[in-house]
Amino acid sequence: MKKIQNVNFDKTKESVVILDQSLLPNKTVYLSLSSLPEMFDAIYTLKVRGAPAIGIFTAFGIAVLMKKHKNEDIDSFKDNFRKYKEKLFSARPTAVNLGWALSRMESVIEKNGTLSTSELSELLFDEAKAIQDEDIRMCESISALGLSLLKDGDGIITHCNAGPLATSLYGTGLGPILLGKEKGYEFKVFCDETRPLFQGARITAYELTNAGVDCTLICDNMASFVMKEGKINACLVGCDRVAANGDTANKIGTSGLAILAAHYGIPFYVLGPSSTVDFSCKSGDDIVVELRKEEEIKTKFFCSPIAKDDVKCLNPSFDVTDSRLITAIITEKGICRYPYTESLKILKG
């Protein structure tokens, strides 16, 4: 599969170039971002989105920001790094990859304390590229492991978007479908539209149809209908943070889909890089769920508001799926099954 350039440096390494996912599928616009406010806004407004892509973007972004400080003394270089880290980290709290990538970039500075700030700046660029390259390899192995659980002709349901634009190559949740397509499998995929920001309709359906996959868009409340009709053999979703016991935070609506899947006896697979497992969270109760603005529910995608101004809204961006509802968690290191407190231990180290 050809790599989609969703996140890259410009030639001078003075900005990060992203494909603006918030405008898809109607417009393909690339943005060149070089300041902290622009980068914060890109993450917050989902111009760049999907847990792994957010991590990669943040690594690229902080490398670009730190280039401006490459002639400073080490103390102010470190102070500026911390300032950027704190601000970028606050953009979206649930996806673990954001903090993970920032900590990994920080450890480059910590481990190479004897180098000049200009050398450190170069190392930050190398590390950001390494994070992206590793994500490509992770997508490849997650896709192959996921595909081993499916068979030709299967009906699959997806939620939100965990495809190439959310990662670096095949994606995680969509990885087995796209790899399978390359190998000649013919899946029938049903994409949940994924309210309120419609990542399923705008991005998953776009990526799958572009790849020639048989894909049908449904509203979120139609999942039970297609399951009951026997059209679904497996559910494939990505993840934003997995607790040590396997409880999994992913786009709002994922846990409802898992509950339906259990009711109909359909396997429910979560796919993501091992770095998404956060062993510091014992269970889903420790995962902070991002709350977003009510305009996303009432006005954002509509010609006129769908509810009156004074109607209260609750807009949690993610929910946590109980680990007992998850048939397997598939990472690049292997396929883990319940009880996850035991099986996820293979990911440590």
Ligand code: MRU
């Ligand atoms: O709010 P988003 O669009 O960033 O949410 C994305 C998801 O929930 C994805 O499933 C998850 O980040 C995994 S992406 C490979």
